[in-house]
Amino acid sequence: MAQNAKVAALTDELIHSILKFDPEANKRAYRHAKDIAKNGLRAHHYARTNQFDVQARFTGLDEKFRVLNRDDLADALDERVKEINKRLGKWIPECLSLLLQLSDQPTENSRVEALELLRPPTPPPELTWKKILEDDPYSDEEIWKDIDYGADSSEDEILAPKKEVPKLSPPTSVDEDDTYDPEGCVVAIDAAAIDELKEAQFWKHKAETEDEELGITELEAVRETLFMLAGLQTSLFHADRRVGPEYKLRHAMTKTANHLLAELGDIGRTVHQLRQWVKRPSTLPLIQTFEAAVSRRLHEYDRSLALLQQRYLVPEKPTAVSLLELHDNVRSLSRPILRLAQLITEIEPQLLVNPFVHLEILFDQVNLAQLTLEQDVFDFLSNIFFECLQTYLKPMRRWMEDGALGFNDETFFVFENDSGSEASSLWHDRFVLRRGQENKLRSPAFLEPAAQKIFNAGKSVVFLKELGIHTSLLPTNVEEPRLDHKTVCGTSAGSPLSPFSELFQAAFQTWIESKYSLASTVLREYLFNICGLVQTLDNIRIIYLSANGSVFQEFADAVFERMDNNQRAWNDRFLLTELARGIFSLELRKGQSERIVVRSIRKSSKSPSDSVKALTHVLLDYALPWPLMNIIQRSSVPIYQQLYTFLLQCYRSKYLLQRISPQSVRHIKDSQLRQLSFKLRQRLIWFADVLRSYLTATVIDASCADMKAAMTMAENIDEMSAIHTKYVARLQDQALLSDNLKPIHRAIISLLDLAVLYSQHCSSQAAPAKSIPRHKAEKSSRRKSVILSKPEEDDSDSSHVGDDGESAASRLPAAARSGEGLEGVDREFDRLLRFVTAGLRSVGRVGAEPAWEMLADRLEWEGKRDI
Template structure:
């Protein structure tokens, strides 16, 4: 669509420039269709570079056969020097071959070599050289001096110089002096006496000094004075108030047969129109600091010039009538009212605009008021619509130029930075945060965007298009994408486009017309860059590989590798708890050797960090579940991918990984102990009620952690698959970033890691800590009891932890009930069905 619109625009300009006919002409559409067909004709294919290469090779061979080895060597040397990167090189060479004519006979190497020689600039003559040849102190050099233009003696001596005999020095001069004298004959000097009659007439027509005396004038005289007042010239009717610059009627003036009050009412209306025009002339003389206000000034000056020409034509119709004309001041007033109406509207708007407090939005307030006036004129069918709309579009066209530069190049010029709604806030920000941190919106004191209101609906699209171009400019050096391939050069909408839209859709309101025009303009700028930037990030910068590797790294998609990493960490902690005091290098190496072996995972990108615990906590006395909360898993990505996957969101992925470790740690502690009970049962030992309670508690804990692990792995798998499919169909960086953010937020909610679900997460962690306490009781009993006879007493009281099983079970029941109730409440409030399913499974297995 953008290509078709561009062809139509080119065809219209071609027809208008060539035929000089307007678009309203009946022949215009037929000529435009012919031009479009000619432009879009694809029968003229590109030049075949192999054909050009064979032709040049044949030409070289021809030179050698004709014993012109010098030409062959010179041509071959120049062909070797041509840049191979220019895609138009075959077309240029083919064009030169077609222009060539008998090159063997007509080519001279001396002429060819002379083309490459540098031009020797001519030495300018200096005053020192002139004075050295002809000094100014020679005798008699000032005897004959030719006075310049407007010299004091010109008026009396020109004719004498022409008719007098030349002196010896005059005869010796060049002929240029004769030409100068002849030229002076053709000069037209103003004659002040021509204005004497007009001055005397104005003095004769002066009104009496007594303002109460009624002055009767003819209608023709009144028309002449009114037209003079409209032109901003002095007249017999009005005088200016120097303080307010308002115009007032000088005296009681009427015509024969008309009452003074009636005529005064008409003249007051004329004076009000003259006051508005005078205000516009004074405003146009003021210097504006804002570019689009300068454009409004220029458009108003054009309207004033057009009004002046209309007034001159009106005055000419009475001074030199072509037919018998009835002089009517009412008719002239009606014509003037129609001519001045657009300027009256503009004068009122500008006067109100000057009353605004300067808060940085005053110029846009005036632009918004002008836009509202155009909308009202279009809605009411006012005849002033075309003129006022042209003034609006002159300002709008100027305002769109920095926008056009932004959407084409993604840059903001220093000249437009003060009045542009986009700020290059952090030009030195790191590349990984360029999309989110570098550019921001300029807002006013009340929080509104610093732009006209008819641009406000398109602000987000404009910002996105420009940021995309700026982002692609950073990718170009590495990817080699030409700027033409990822963005068409849009044509700025013109006032002709507005008039065409109005003619095609006369019933549409003006705001809808402007919205459609701006929408087409932005579509032409954003059509081709969307898919390219997505494919570039996916293929060249590892976004797709990161999305595929993420489940293996953070979500234990390969359970064997995750189990190997987790159990090694658990054993090292149990053997040497001091290793958890800051040795991140060993953990990083372990993660790279285990999780890094998963398919598609970059081993060098994995890193494990340990955050120090808060003050007052002892790492040696805390449980492993609490120690694991200080672990942070990171996976490095390239800077373009960082603009989509913000570094803050990787903390959530790391928290999911740690949550899995904490849950799996309880399963690791409780799983092997089942075989000890089988040995006791085989020995014929009778299990007591306390022992049965311990077995039941262990079973509940194992079911609890299995349900949590299944919930985490299935949720992350389904959510990750859905996120990858959405990423593949995204059309912009904003879309991909929003998809990623929504994906992380869903994981936070479903996996109970968000801030508003911290209490439920804390309850689950407390259950895991209680499970670790129970596992320590069990492990200490197994290690300290050689026979099964001491099992009951050891289970009733744990000597190392000073916590009995009943206390652990009570704590687990308390936190379990709170967690299940919290899951149900959150599921009902947020509508997340997965949390309701998790609560039911936990209650069914752990009840």
């Protein structure tokens, strides 16, 4: 019960100190506050530390040290843990747990050699008779010799007579008697001095009536004012720094003197508030540094006040006492400290929410002081700014040099988003910038222009650590440029001519470059020279984008032969993988072809030769090393595969058309049908050639050249990744593969499918007429009717065409006679070609893409010539 009463009393005292209002005035609020305090202070029973858990953690540390090849550290830790476990005491697990919580990266910060400093000095060996006799041996004969005790005696010596020292002065009473008279040591009291001292203590004087005012001298007013400014209690000024009405200057007008004292009191009140703010404790290092800087300025301010007091207490020359002069001196002396107090009043409510707001406001105030030519305020605030900035630079320096972040440091604008992310996405996913409201960066505004460089510098160091080359290639003794008032603003007496913001940004960029350039350059050279970034981009272009047309043609022909042979496993991924590796190994460097893997999405229930869309089921993958995957991101691979499929479909169309020789067309007896067949063959081959030429020469070659030129100029992975992403997006747009160009792309696929239909018609015409059973003929007729009227459904982007881009095969009627089928193909070709050219011109005008206009001109050229 006594404990509960004590807690209740302390709770009431805590509520009174925080709320600062009378409980009787607002009982409901007081009762609510008391309930909250009781809930927060309710007694808790905490369990003891689990000694087995502590022992397991030490065992884990031992294993970790040995895995990291720190056997010396593991042995030293094990020896000391065993030693402390031998001691009896119930608090041993708590002590060990505390040591575990205090540990900070022991593998990096611990040095076993330092343990020698804790070893107690070796005690001297014990002194024995053996050691004594070794140093000073003795013989038996010398022990029993008689000792002459009178040899050294001075009993018989004759003492020399003492010389009398002549006395230089006559004897005094002191020589005669050793006693002192205490009254002779007492100084006589000067009654006049005491009266003068009492008279000077004006605060002890009492007025005879309530309305009477006590007169004071100007020197007394100056002394009281200086005491008040220094934060001491005075009689002339009350606790709130108001002038007491009971005093007045004897030789000055009351209103004039009170006005000067009131202004001095305002200055003292502001300085006193600043002193009170400094006394409040803070836990954040940034605010603690700011408080320490303000405290030092207050100390310097007090020293300046002491020098003013010295002029009146110990004057070197006759000095006129003037309250007006003191007013001017104090105003000039206090102007910087008053500006600082005003600044703190503005930022105090925001410090808990934004711990670096004082840096932003200090930066703005320094710029303002330079513009208004307030030299003293400029020097004063700029020095405080750079002192506070050094604390903010510490986590920044640690991040840029070691790639390390402080534990739960919310004041720094970089944080680890996913520590378990794969190395292939390290650059983009593991670390992110901390942002606040409206997606604004959580950093001082003047650092935002350099925030991305700081972010990239730390990520470069982390990247090099993952590669294992951080300590071997980066020197550790690089001198860091200074970032202070002297370096930025110079040593001249006046303000610099250039704006402070520009001077700071220039100096800050120099500071960043000292840490950024080296790591970024090493990483860039590693990606280009060791990882082979350019060579990998060339390999991707060979595999996906037909950089070597003969090799790509050879691979495509091999796939097409398997399709046309109606093999059930034509898209078997193992066989196609071996096929691709064997063909592309002729163009790629040794070992690079082993990274190629062919994937088969699904197997179609229909014949693969019915449409070029069957090629979307076969995809190529090229395995990249993880450092390059941070540049060539996973999101780019599907676009490469779309381009590869699109090119393969063009090759497929041309492959089928080339298999129909002109001689086989000449065998068609109907001259009109033969002429139409020649026309369709030429138009379809021409379309396939124009499309392939557009993709390879106009789109891929030009974009790849621009991408390589920009890639060689990039400084970091961010720029490289952005260049590659822009390059892939440009390929997707110009190759008509983006979402807003799907109708045009589907129409082009339908045009390529017309080549498949034309090939089937010609193959059926060229086949020798044989007697076919009726049921087989009907089955074949039904199969052709299905092919012409219902094309294979596909879930890919190329499976459907809306509006005028509808699938060509689905629009053709069931052709019972070959002549009607060819005429339908010819009409569908004209319709789709007009749709494609009109669509290209429309999107070309909207998107301002000259490549689309160029393709439309080339496609319309055939139509105009035909007309």
